[in-house]
Structure formats: C-alpha cells, structure tokens
Amino acid sequence: MDTELLGYAAGILTTFAFFPQALRMIRTRQARDVSMTWAITMTAGVFLWLCYGIMMHSLPMILANCVTLVLLFIILFFKIRDQGNSES
Amino acid sequence: MDTELLGYAAGILTTFAFFPQALRMIRTRQARDVSMTWAITMTAGVFLWLCYGIMMHSLPMILANCVTLVLLFIILFFKIRDQGNSES
Known part of the structure; x- marks a missing residue:
C-alpha cells in the first residue's frame, strides 16, 4: 500500500476520533470522565x-x-470551564 | 533540535496521556463521557x-x-463492559 495514502487514512481516523468526543462534551455539558492531565499532555504531545x-x-x-x-x-x-464543578 | 529526539518527546507525551485516562476509568469504574466511536476510531487510527x-x-x-x-x-x-449501563 502507498505510504502517503496509509498516513492520510491514519490521520483521518485519529483526527475524526476527536470529533465525537468534542460533540459529546457539547451535548452532555460534562467533561468529568476526561482527565485534565490527559487534555494538557495530549495537547503538548500533538504539538x-x-x-x-x-x-x-x-x-x-x-x-x-x-x-x-x-x-x-x-x-x-470545556474541561477548564468545568473545573469549578468537579475535581480535575 | 534533533528530529528523532523530538519524535521521542512527542511519543512519550501522547502515550503517557493515555495512562491517566486508563487509571481514571479503573478508579471511577465509569467510561460514560468517553464515546465508543472515539475508542474504536482511535484504535483503528493508531494501528x-x-x-x-x-x-x-x-x-x-x-x-x-x-x-x-x-x-x-x-x-x-472498560467501555465495552459499561455498554450495558449507558447508551454508547
């Protein structure tokens, strides 16, 4: 299989994996089960x-x-906005 | 900065980002705010x-x-185990 094509397929999957997560947070207005440590570490890592x-x-x-x-x-x-309602 | 070193730093961050998430699920025994779509898509994407x-x-x-x-x-x-308790 073409390497670039494989990269795009991987990229589409891991990128779109975050769409339902973001939509779910907007819908439920909760970010309780997603840890702040995860959000910050992922942001730094993805950068x-x-x-x-x-x-x-x-x-x-x-x-x-x-x-x-x-x-x-x-x-x-959403996580930072919810910080006041629950611990980390 | 050395490219390989940058890759390792990125890898350590995005990999360890999943540790607190997994630990949090074990501790709270809940996976409610993490969507099944996310879990499956991420697994396929990371592969x-x-x-x-x-x-x-x-x-x-x-x-x-x-x-x-x-x-x-x-x-x-954890997500599959919790499927019975809440919708996706």
Whole structure:
C-alpha cells in the first residue's frame, strides 16, 4: 500500500476520533470522565508530533496534527470551564 | 533540535496521556463521557499510524503507537463492559 495514502487514512481516523468526543462534551455539558492531565499532555504531545511531521516532511502528519490540535483546544475549553464543578 | 529526539518527546507525551485516562476509568469504574466511536476510531487510527511508522522507518512512531494501542485496548475493555449501563 502507498505510504502517503496509509498516513492520510491514519490521520483521518485519529483526527475524526476527536470529533465525537468534542460533540459529546457539547451535548452532555460534562467533561468529568476526561482527565485534565490527559487534555494538557495530549495537547503538548500533538504539538510536538506536528513539529516532528514538519521536520520529516510528512504532509499526512502535519495536516492530521493541525486539525487534532484545534479539537483538543475545544476539549480543553470545556474541561477548564468545568473545573469549578468537579475535581480535575 | 534533533528530529528523532523530538519524535521521542512527542511519543512519550501522547502515550503517557493515555495512562491517566486508563487509571481514571479503573478508579471511577465509569467510561460514560468517553464515546465508543472515539475508542474504536482511535484504535483503528493508531494501528494505521503504527503501520505508517514502520513504512517510514520511524522508531519513535513505532514505539509510541505500540504502547498507545495496548492502552486503548484497556480503555475499550472498560467501555465495552459499561455498554450495558449507558447508551454508547
């Protein structure tokens, strides 16, 4: 299988995996079972994968990590907003 | 910065991001706010990133995605076990 194609398929899956999560949070107005540690660590990690993708000249990695980063910011927003209602 | 080093840092962050999530599920015995769609899509996506990493000869990608895959299986286990208690 073509490597680039495989990268795009992987990128589409891991990126779209965050859409239902973000939608679920908007719908339920809860972010209780998603830990703050997870949200912050993932955001930092995805940012570094983006840098790695740029250095590897991997377009699938660059595109996937850019979109995932935006979605993680949405999740982080709900988590921070909910901080007052429950512990971490 | 060294590309491989950047990849390892990214891999450590996104991999360890799943540890608190898995631990939180074990502790709270709940997986309500984590959607089944997310868990399945992430598992498929991480598997494809693993294949992509192998084809790109990227050791950071191979190692990170192997460990993340194992953690996703733990999360999937709790989600499937909880399926009876709540809708998706």
